[in-house]
Amino acid sequence: MERIKTGIKNLDEILHGGIPLYSLNVISGSPGSGKTIFVQNIVFNNVKNGFKCLYLTTIAESQLKLVRHLQEFAFFSDDLIGESFIYEDLGLVIRKRGADQVLNCITEMIRKRRPSILVIDSFKAIRDMFNDEKGFKTFVFDLAASLSIWEVTVFLVGEYQEGETNTLSEFAIADGIFYLYGQEEKRFQKRYLRILKMRGTSFAQGEHLFEITPAGIEIYPRMKPDTETLKYETTSERRSFGVKGLDEMLGGGLQEGTVTLISGGTGTGKTTFALKFLLEGAGKGEKGLYLSFEEPLEQLRRNAYQLN
Amino acid sequence: MSDLAEKIARYERFLNEVWSSSVKYLGLFSVQLLMERVVFDVATEYREIELVKWDEKGISCEEVAQVLQEEPNFPVDDMFMKFITKYVEVLAKLIGSEKAERIMEKIKEETIKEE
Numbered sequence: 114m115e116r117i118k119t120g121i122k123n124l125d126e127i128l129h130g131g132i133p134l135y136s137l138n139v140i141s142g143s144p145g146s147g148k149t150i151f152v153q154n155i156v157f158n159n160v161k162n163g164f165k166c167l168y169l170t171t172i173a174e175s176q177l178k179l180v181r182h183l184q185e186f187a188f189f190s191d192d193l194i195g196e197s198f199i200y201e202d203l204g205l206v207i208r209k210r211g212a213d214q215v216l217n218c219i220t221e222m223i224r225k226r227r228p229s230i231l232v233i234d235s236f237k238a239i240r241d242m243f244n245d246e247k248g249f250k251t252f253v254f255d256l257a258a259s260l261s262i263w264e265v266t267v268f269l270v271g272e273y274q275e276g277e278t279n280t281l282s283e284f285a286i287a288d289g290i291f292y293l294y295g296q297e298e299k300r301f302q303k304r305y306l307r308i309l310k311m312r313g314t315s316f317a318q319g320e321h322l323f324e325i326t327p328a329g330i331e332i333y334p335r336m337k338p339d340t341e342t343l344k345y346e347t348t349s350e351r352r353s354f355g356v357k358g359l360d361e362m363l364g365g366g367l368q369e370g371t372v373t374l375i376s377g378g379t380g381t382g383k384t385t386f387a388l389k390f391l392l393e394g395a396g397k398g399e400k401g402l403y404l405s406f407e408e409p410l411e412q413l414r415r416n417a418y419q420l421n
Numbered sequence: 422m423s424d425l426a427e428k429i430a431r432y433e434r435f436l437n438e439v440w441s442s443s444v445k446y447l448g449l450f451s452v453q454l455l456m457e458r459v460v461f462d463v464a465t466e467y468r469e470i471e472l473v474k475w476d477e478k479g480i481s482c483e484e485v486a487q488v489l490q491e492e493p494n495f496p497v498d499d500m501f502m503k504f505i506t507k508y509v510e511v512l513a514k515l516i517g518s519e520k521a522e523r524i525m526e527k528i529k530e531e532t533i534k535e536e
Contacts, residue, residue, distance in 0.1 A: 263458055
């Protein structure tokens, strides 16, 4: 199976090599989830490698706004616009000729421009122009069949919610579905990408974190734990905390070779227990390793010193 | 039947073989789209290829034969060879070059047997 590389950091590894050539992919997500930047990043990376792209805007975002907002990214290249990266306003054509002429309009544009990649942004806007689901379904089916014959890899961008991916016809016909979403947190926004479907290739499932940086999209793939069975020796030896009552309650301490989770609210003494456990071992000549994700070494030292 | 008409009839038989074999992999709808695309491409050099007609049953070169009757020096072989080459090229990209080659070999064998 021939593929196109996305060129986005870590995405080709998640896709086990890239997106299958001539596939039809839906990039879905809420407004602001990063869909347009995601697809433009893929397209610019490919256009720089000799591909030709036809980018059809509808009524969600005008060409002017697209270019204005995207030129700040490192992947954007002014020189390619108009030559290998062609913007066309499909919305204008549809408004003039009507929804029943969309397929003909797109086919005419494909014949004229001969792109290897086609983007329709937003495809949801086209869906909204059709009065009935049946007519729209036929249109999507014909579009998918026609574009693969013209050797075009397609990206349909749309403001879809996750639930819609199970019900709307474009998702049944699509070869690939990317779903982008975010989660607001107190200090920053977390962005996630999930691949819901990808015909013709295996891929790393689950949610992958991503970031929108000045360079473009950067993905941090979901960590897959090593499936190899962990083998280690167990003994009946006990390792104590050096805290009399606690060690008695534990029958002499924690069993060697086991993993213990110390949990509790802020200030309940989790860190102190862990430090005390290591200190007790160190006193017996055992080596301990403390990995801290929050408190720096100096603070740990100071806390331990104050606790004697 | 004139030599030219016979030649075009041979191409018609060959194209129909290719058509039937492609339907197996692409389905009738996509094969019709593929025909449309290849005709569009070849027509940039030979407008006469637009006279090739097709429906659910297959391909007809009857109109080509009629029109070219008046033009004995028309490069029929070049036009059809370009059509077939382009068709197979796109087919190979869609279903893989191994399958496309297998289809072509099988058709060639059958055509040789018939002749």
